[in-house]
Amino acid sequence: MTTEIENLAGALLIEMFMAVLLYGITTTQAYMYWWNYPNDSKLTRRTVVTIWFLETVHTAFCLDMIYSYVIVDFGNIARIEKIVWSVGATVLTAVIIAAIVQSFFIHRIWILSQHSLVMTIIPAVCLFLRVALGCATATLTWTIGYWPAFRTSIGPMFTLTTGLSLAALVDFIIAAAMIYYLRRSQTSSRRTAHLIRSIEAYVINTGSLTMLVSVAIVLTFTLEKGSLLFTGLVEIQSKLYANSFLASLNARQYLTESTRGTTANNFTTMNFASRLPTAFRTNNENGPTTHIELGEAISSTAEDVSCGSIVKRPPSPALSPVDSPHENGRERESKDQSPV
Incomplete structure (x- = not known):
């Protein structure tokens, strides 16, 4: 009996430790964001608070x-086979968290694609279906009530596997679309190219991680019938979504500083993608003026770059010495210093 209990709940216990650790990282990231980006839009800051609150509730359900x-049910194999109410609560909370985070990234694509319905309608529909199937899975945990029946019933098999497959598909579409628009934003500027490569690496890493966890949940649910390993992976995936969302916000300062090559003292607070794209113009050293429409505005001294579309425009006419305030200032200074 001890071996059976260990196989059933042992992996789940270890995964709960990992989930709590990830919750601590989520809390740290939320704290860092709140104090480092006070000028972000109210919608973005409220979304951060909502994600952190839902993660707190989700962690309480996990515990x-x-x-x-x-x-409570230690040593009682019959009781361990019963699905406690908090299992469905964790699934429902995890679905809501993932939906908010994926909606946030779909909104980014909406901005990057110049409000293209073609690029956003497919992930939006998939996300809607994924939320519906996730809610159905949570409901089935309460109505079926026992793990053996839940693992062998057609209903949970369909809702869980299809819902997670849709979640992985949404992650893939988001990552592919963002990389596509970032590649379109390539310029001859080394700083811009470095920043875009950094964002691409982040998008690939976070998108791949959540996709792999979705695949792992489906495999463990269908193959590991005598273990609750898949349940713990569901809880971990929720934390990964929350941390990917918060990391995308907190990474702006690092990306800006790495692009500038300066310290945080020169950092300019940036607007975020909850608003419409903001237009900036920058002068490349050896090229025409670049007009950059930003979804997430990352400002720097030499250029303003972000996950947005970049359009080449002709260079603006240079200011004449008479029109240049700096030149006029230097002329006045030289006159003042000239001998009488």
């Missing part, structure tokens, strides 16, 4: 679930 299995 209740693992406490029930390893403390």
Whole structure:
């Protein structure tokens, strides 16, 4: 019996430790964001608070679930096979968190694509279906009530596997679309190219991670019938979504500083993608003026770059010495210093 209990709940206990650790990282990131970006839009800041609050509630549900299995029902294999109420609560909360985060990234694509319905309608529909199937999965945990029946029933098999497959598809579409528009934004500027490569690496890493976890959940659910390993992966995936969202906000300062090559003292607070794209113009050293429409505005002294579309425009006419305030200032200074 000890081996059976260990196989059933042992992996789940370890995964709960990992989920709590990730929650600590989420809290740290939320704290860093709140103090480092006070000028972001109210919508973005409220979204951060909402994500952190939902993660706190989700963690509480996770702790209740693992406490029930390893403390309250310790040694009682019949009770461990029962699905406690907090399992469905964690699934429902995780679905809401993932939906908010994926909606946030779909909104980025909406901005980057110049409000293209073609590029946003497919992930939006997939996300809607994924939320519906996730809610159905949570409901089935409450109505079926026991793990053996839940693992063998057609309903949970369909809702869970299809829902997670759609979640992985949404992650893939988001990553592919963002990389596509970033590649279109390539310029001859080394700083711009470096920043775009950094954002591409981030998008690929975070998107691949959540996709791999979705695949792992489906595989463990269908193959590991005597283990709750898949349940713990569901909880970990929720934390990964929250951390990817917060990391995308907090990474702006690092990306700006790495592009500038300066310290944080020269950092300019940036507007975020909850607003319409903001237009900036920069002068490349060996090229025409670049007009950059920004979804997430990352400002720097030499150029303003972000996940946006970049359009080449003819260079503006140079200011004459008479029109240049700096030149006029230097002329006045030389006159003042000339001998009488």
